[in-house]
Amino acid sequence: MKAHLTRRYIFSASHRLHADSLTDQQNRAVYGKCNNPHGHGHNYALEVTVSGQVNPTTGMVCNLVDLDEAVRREVLDRFDHVNLNLSPEFVSEVPTTENLSEVIYDLLKQNFKAAHLEKIRLEETAMNSFEYDGN
Amino acid sequence: MVYLTRKCEFSASHYYHNPSFSEEENQRIFGKCANLNGHGHNYTLEVTVKGEVDPTTGFVVDLKDLKDILNREIIDALDHRHLNKEVPEFADQIPTTENLAIAIWQRLESKLNIATLHRVRVYELPDLFVDFYGEP
Numbered sequence: 143m144k145a146h147l148t149r150r151y152i153f154s155a156s157h158r159l160h161a162d163s164l165t166d167q168q169n170r171a172v173y174g175k176c177n178n179p180h181g182h183g184h185n186y187a188l189e190v191t192v193s194g195q196v197n198p199t200t201g202m203v204c205n206l207v208d209l210d211e212a213v214r215r216e217v218l219d220r221f222d223h224v225n226l227n228l229s230p231e232f233v234s235e236v237p238t239t240e241n242l243s244e245v246i247y248d249l250l251k252q253n254f255k256a257a258h259l260e261k262i263r264l265e266e267t268a269m270n271s272f273e274y275d276g277n
Numbered sequence: 278m279v280y281l282t283r284k285c286e287f288s289a290s291h292y293y294h295n296p297s298f299s300e301e302e303n304q305r306i307f308g309k310c311a312n313l314n315g316h317g318h319n320y321t322l323e324v325t326v327k328g329e330v331d332p333t334t335g336f337v338v339d340l341k342d343l344k345d346i347l348n349r350e351i352i353d354a355l356d357h358r359h360l361n362k363e364v365p366e367f368a369d370q371i372p373t374t375e376n377l378a379i380a381i382w383q384r385l386e387s388k389l390n391i392a393t394l395h396r397v398r399v400y401e402l403p404d405l406f407v408d409f410y411g412e413p
Contacts, residue, residue, distance in 0.1 A: 144412040145375045150404035191408075196379065199295055200306060201371035206405070207308065 146260060147203045148191040151213055153222035156183035157237040160227075181225065186239075187265040188217065190250065192257035204257035212254040217246055239266040243274040251276065280395055281337045282325040285347055287356035290317040291372040294361075315359060321400040322351065322381065326392035338392040346391070350384050374401045378409035386411070 158181035159173040169177045176182070190213060194203045221229065226237035231245045243264045251259050261275035292315040293307035303311040310316070324347060328337045358364060360372035366380040378399045386394055400406040 143379050143409070145378060146408040146410075147375065148406050148408070196373075196375045198370070199297065201293070201373035201376045203375055203407075205306065 143196050144193060145196050145203050146191055146193045147209075147257070148189050149206065149209055149213070151188045151190070151218060152185060153188065153218050154183060154185050155221050155224055155226050156181045157226040157232075158182070159236055159238060161236050181227065184266050186221075186242075187271075188213070188246065189263040189265075191260040191262070192254075193260045194257040208256050209254065212250065212256075216249040216253050220249075221246075239264055239270070239272050240274075243272045247274045247276060278327055279330050279337050280325050280327045281340075281343075281392075282323050283340065283343050283347065284321060284323050285344075285352060286319060286321050287352050288317060288319050289355050289358050289360050290315045291360040291367075292316065293371050293373065295371060315361070318401050320355075320377075321406075322347075323396075323398040323400075324381075324385065324394070325396040325398070326389070327395040328392050342391050343389075346385070346388055350388050351381055354384070374399050374405065374407040375409075378407040382409050382411055 157176075158178070159176040160169050161172070164172065190209065192204060192209065196203055220231075221242075226232050226242065229237075232241070235241050243262060246264065247259070247262045250262065259276075261273055263271055263273045265271040292313055293310040294303050294313060295306075298306065324343070326338055326343065330337055355364060360367050360377070364372070364380070366383075367376070370376050378397050381399065382394065382397045385397070394411065397409045398406055
């Protein structure tokens with residue numbers, strides 16, 4: 143039997159949305175207050191969904207300890223309480239939550255092999271969220 | 278096609294222990310969930326059914342009928358129970374959230390003659406849930 147398992151994690155980070163290829167005026171027009179020069183922060187909520195056959199001896203799709211460890215190592219240690227604009231992942235990309243979703247999906251896809259990564263869902267605030275499944 | 282989801286809650290206790298493992302293996306794999314004295318959760322169950330909207334009632338399903346089936350088949354069987362000791366499915370399998378979602382699907386599928394079951398979602402905690410779609 144195939145089941146989907148979802149685990150939720152919280153991290154906090156700051157960012158400023160600013161594209162170097164746009165003028166200051168264009169940046170203000172596109173990003174609004176997200177372009178304010180000193181940045182701002184969010185409490186992000188990340189939901190990681192994995193899937194697989196339920197192992198008949200353990201009753202598990204994968205061991206949560208392994209999933210927690212991978213998310214801690216690849217995502218939380220990297221992005222919790224940092225300025226995303228200064229992270230190597232965003233040297234040449236704007237740290238929108240769309241781009242952050244893709245980065246997190248790719249990091250987990252490459253480094254977590256105990257179950258199939260179905261998708262990630264990232265809430266920037268309680269009012270907006272983004273999903274990415276690799277497509 | 279419209280999807281309708283009904284939410285309900287139940288509270289139950291369980292432990293994770295495979296008698297074919299050594300005590301050391303049970304501890305290593307299941308951690309504190311392996312404590313044979315058990316522990317409990319407030320589970321939240323979301324059952325999603327799908328179907329065409331009936332043109333005369335405007336319903337996918339009569340919610341009262343769905344609620345009655347959920348109460349009779351799931352809540353009465355699981356609420357304030359010890360899953361390992363009182364629920365037959367877990368006499369020989371471990372009551373993980375994965376297996377619980379599958380057991381709830383199987384109980385509902387045979388009794389839910391008023392709509393097509395689409396998804397069973399079981400929250401063990403607000404930050405941990407399992408979805409089962411009836412996939413083999």
